Amino acid sequence: MSSPGDFRVTATDGAARTAELATRRGLVRTPAYMPVGTAGTVKSLTPEDLHAVGAQIILGNTYHLHLRPGDELVAELGGLHRFMHWDGPILTDSGGYQVFSLEGLRTVTDDGVAFASHIDGSRRFFSPEKVMEIQANLGSDIRMVLDECVGWGTSREDTVKALERTTRWAERCLAVHPHDGALVFGITQGGFHKDLREQSVREITALPFEGYAIGGLSVGESREHMDDILHHTAPLMPEHKPRYLMGVGTPRDIVSAVSAGVDMFDCVLPTRNARNGTLYTSQGKVNIKRAEFRNDDRPLDPACSCEACRNYSRAYLRHLYVSRELLAYRLNSVHNLAYFLGLAARCRQAIAVGAFQDLAAEIMGLYREEA
């Protein structure tokens, strides 16, 4: 019997490990890729589609769901799971990323973040306590503390401020956590300074969270900078707790992170790129709108068994995309998620049999030309 928060490592291969994280809605096998469903939907897909491609857990977003339709409404309607008809675990991000992505629309103070809604300009104040309340209303199973995510190029001075605020906010989030069976994860920051990353890990991991995240990566830096910080930071984090790299990444980023001992990932790349025509295959990235596929009768990826690859040709997928047919978004998303979820599954399998290095080499080779 396991209780929520239990994290059981079942095999290791170098620093890479495969494990099971218990949530109140079931186990999450790691390494786990988590599809992003910001607004209470993984865009263009139904929960049945998500199950079909092997999703274990998905994300929702505090900022976006608070604005629309409103977390109180979601609570009234029975919580996010019932509202969107997803019965697996949901992890909600705190709005910390919107501090970065909506930089021009917010003001950060020690007390919290004041946003001007990107929808109607109305002012919304997100304190650490408010963010926890919203996530409780949503009923998510893993909740993220409010953090201050700063972009590449932020001064050391501002990075320190953000780091220290993030620690204080983490304490405040824990203080109001209702202990309703949901897990709470802390988030480390520190930008691109190793000593600051060390400081942040020290401060955040001193607090009793069920998991620890690396935030503030993939915010405009080069892949080398990201890898450098990632491989410096991940080993500093507790071995017996899940490590979550937020917002990352490309297939090679994921494999690189797994090799550093990271357990969980989320990224909009597979779903966004699906809607923009870039598909991930066993042969690398494919831009399905390219003219070369106009009369290509082969499946997108013969090595893939997703609905799109089982039933349709490249020519048809190209036609759907070029014609802006709605089915393109669903089929492309189904495929890309199948690829990312399949990659995570392959990582778990490879680690279990001690063959992770081979898989890592394969993926690195496949995407070697990417920045």
Added chain:
RNA sequence: GGAGGGGUUCCCGAGUGGCCAAAGGGAACAGACUGUAAAUCUGUCGUCGAAUGACUUCGGAGGUUCAAAUCCUCCCCCCUCCA
């Protein structure tokens, strides 16, 4: 037969003497996208050239002018109305 309107670069369409290889949109071609303000954005888009640039284009043929997609003449084609 009469009156009027019109033919512009792949398409639609602006342009009525020089700032025009010609606005804008579409199509086409290529690229980007990392805790989703994204079914979004960027670039190319007459030929040659790395580029300054050179050359060929605005229904056809002539003409006026230093200079014509723009003005004149004739011709071809399309549309509307009248008989």
